[in-house]
Amino acid sequence: MKFIGFVIVCLTGALLLYGTGEFPDWGDPASPASIHLSNHYIEKALEETQVPNLVTAVLADYRGFDTMFETAVVFCAGLACFLLLRDFSRKKERFYRHTATGVILHVKDSKKVLKTGKEFEHMDKDWVPSDLIIKTICRILIPFIQIYALYVVAHGDFSPGGGFQGGVIFGSSLILLAISYDLKTLLSRVKEKVLGIFAALGVLIYVGIGAICMPMGGNFLDYVKLVPLVPGDPHHIRALGMLGVEIGVGIAVTAAMAVIYINIVSEGRHDEGL
Amino acid sequence: MTDLLTLIVAKYNYWLYVILMMIGLYAMIAKNNLIKKLVGMNIFQTAIILFYVSIGYKKDATIPIIQNAHGGHDAHAAVIHAADYINPLPHVLMLTAIVVSVATFGVAMALAVRVYQRYQTLEEDEIRMRLVDIGPEK
Numbered sequence: 001m002k003f004i005g006f007v008i009v010c011l012t013g014a015l016l017l018y019g020t021g022e023f024p025d026w027g028d029p030a031s032p033a034s035i036h037l038s039n040h041y042i043e044k045a046l047e048e049t050q051v052p053n054l055v056t057a058v059l060a061d062y063r064g065f066d067t068m069f070e071t072a073v074v075f076c077a078g079l080a081c082f083l084l085l086r087d088f089s090r091k092k093e094r095f096y097r098h099t100a101t102g103v104i105l106h107v108k109d110s111k112k113v114l115k116t117g118k119e120f121e122h123m124d125k126d127w128v129p130s131d132l133i134i135k136t137i138c139r140i141l142i143p144f145i146q147i148y149a150l151y152v153v154a155h156g157d158f159s160p161g162g163g164f165q166g167g168v169i170f171g172s173s174l175i176l177l178a179i180s181y182d183l184k185t186l187l188s189r190v191k192e193k194v195l196g197i198f199a200a201l202g203v204l205i206y207v208g209i210g211a212i213c214m215p216m217g218g219n220f221l222d223y224v225k226l227v228p229l230v231p232g233d234p235h236h237i238r239a240l241g242m243l244g245v246e247i248g249v250g251i252a253v254t255a256a257m258a259v260i261y262i263n264i265v266s267e268g269r270h271d272e273g274l
Numbered sequence: 275m276t277d278l279l280t281l282i283v284a285k286y287n288y289w290l291y292v293i294l295m296m297i298g299l300y301a302m303i304a305k306n307n308l309i310k311k312l313v314g315m316n317i318f319q320t321a322i323i324l325f326y327v328s329i330g331y332k333k334d335a336t337i338p339i340i341q342n343a344h345g346g347h348d349a350h351a352a353v354i355h356a357a358d359y360i361n362p363l364p365h366v367l368m369l370t371a372i373v374v375s376v377a378t379f380g381v382a383m384a385l386a387v388r389v390y391q392r393y394q395t396l397e398e399d400e401i402r403m404r405l406v407d408i409g410p411e412k
Contacts, residue, residue, distance in 0.1 A: 008299075013292055026331065034356075042362065046343055164373045260380035260383075264383050267387055
């Protein structure tokens, strides 16, 4: 099998390399990809949309319909992880740790639940005492990571960034909390239901902004028709519409990342993670 | 020989992407472990992302963010030349492709977890043996 695979790979690679002979050179300004549509985007996008970041302009305006369904794909991935893995059956054994003495309690009766708080804390089966340094550093870093994520979303129109990137950064800050503390800490701050609602809400914001344009007399996702609803400079209405859909994308991606991580590390039981 | 060398240098981005893509394809075909197959799939996707982004590059051009766009309405009047900015279209396509690849990787991992819960292994040949042992599910 390995040998056959190697032969197939070599043949395919040789064919692809043979094909590259016809391709344009590296960095050629006259390559076919750069002479048709992209010139229009570069020269006219600022005039038409008032957004200097061309990537955002193309992503959220010219190709807005495509991006809407990309967001739906991310939402569906979170949903698929939830449906594949989520296990609502109660776990039989529980472990608690007496914080003052470090004594570990192993509760086998599934009905007995100790109140975790100052005296006892919930514990994973293969628990190791987490490092104070790691916890402190992560506690300091997480708010800054989240502010940076909000900055990346809000400045998507003017500098590199946007909803997808900002959403992933925000989601990774939640994952950092789960790694540095434990999964219970994350889930006590961000409830599973909240994550589910946020993932759906993000897609709804995107679709909603698109749909509002239709009763206002425009096409789907035609932001210009939103002028009567939005105060401020009507000149920048496309930029504001893009900001709106980017916020929706950011919320959906954040929640989907967290749902995927939580379900995979705990095998859907939401009790202990990495 | 020098002809071939200049050809490679002029198109080295394609060589890199083909090599990366073949590493990924080989991992997907020949590796026995499901997680290693997934890693191969991710390398394959990365190769395609590299290919697209390299297509958008233009010599002596800068990133696709219009410069001096904040200087009031006078700056808008300045003519923008397409040759000064690299092609934004491949960036847009790959930006969404990266996020979607992360999401699909998550779903693939979830499936791998389910496979492991059922067969207690991620090795393909062992799973096949166990499928024979267990027989069709009733």
